[in-house]
Amino acid sequence: MCAAKINATAASLLGFLHDGPKTGWDLVAMAQERIGDFWSITQSQVYRELTAMAQEGLVEAGERGPRDRRPYSITAMGRQRFADWLDEDVAEETTRFPLLLVVMFGRHVPRDRLAEVVEQHRQIHLDRLAGYEKDLARGPRDGTPDPYAYATLDFGLRYERAVLDWFDALPAEIRATEPDH
């Protein structure tokens, strides 16, 4: 009942808790901001993992503060388990890209509809790229450069640029609406 492997979501929470106690609410916001672009976490998960980790002794709940805020801090066991997680094999990324499904089944999709969907998603990626570029321009949150955070941002930038290049290279069958005449 002790050395159960933790999952990446729980590990992330432990990672954030290295910087000091945080409430579930804080962790949700923090995860959204710092890893939300490549690791989605919901509020439900956070509270569940915190409860579970508290039971295992990886984190400790502190006194409830105003508005029922309950800060959790990481324990020595929690640090150990986080280090263990870092020592395990790192899984490959999983991508599930519904748009590519629609494209693959493109011959069953009315041409105008396909072009519409494609254009919608191109816009999404344009917006995401713009967001990343704004983050880049703003620089590190606390002024001190963090090569690790920068590297993940750089990934986002390169990814979105690659996706946009892909959109631009799509053939007319997929990208353009039927000429009307």
Next chain:
Amino acid sequence: MCAAKINATAASLLGFLHDGPKTGWDLVAMAQERIGDFWSITQSQVYRELTAMAQEGLVEAGERGPRDRRPYSITAMGRQRFADWLDEDVAEETTRFPLLLVVMFGRHVPRDRLAEVVEQHRQIHLDRLAGYEKDLARGPRDGTPDPYAYATLDFGLRYERAVLDWFDALPAEIRATEPDH
């Protein structure tokens, strides 16, 4: 109890069934080959979805053939539901990239370990790119060019190239092992 929304996995199966009856086994292989790179499907899921869709009347099970092969064919209702699915909003892609978590928490990772993990994954992406390039060189499976399949392959190529460029641009703190002297 009728118009329940189908999920993307079920929709994909319906998509494949447009080309004629297929068994669960066939569908697993087909999905792996044609959409496996951006939509993972397990054998368990396929059989479960087929059973469920049969109950809803979206597919019909045929006679069992040799080796208990049981071909499913799509029904009119199935075609309709597939078309409905194509008409819904297409969800954004979800990416879960454990390596980026490790990088983000890089300051808690021993330097050599970090470099090791990074190198392992660079190799994975090199291999994937090589695989895609081979697919590209081989051309369409049945000789007839398919712009839709080509577009998804093109995505894979661009994605892997972008990831590799990212690896190459990583700073020494992340990519290089400690110089020993």
Next chain:
DNA sequence: TACCCCATGTAATCAGTTACATGATTAT
């Protein structure tokens, strides 16, 4: 006082993964 945001938590469901059990057919 009324309203909005902060904050925690539960319930229900859906989706995905792993592992296993079973038997048929083909090839050696």
Next chain:
DNA sequence: ATAATCATGTAACTGATTACATGGGGTA
């Protein structure tokens, strides 16, 4: 005969998502 592969299916579990319920605290 036996091993490998084809083929279907179930069980158990883990993880992720959505929706909802509850109440505190600050502000207009």
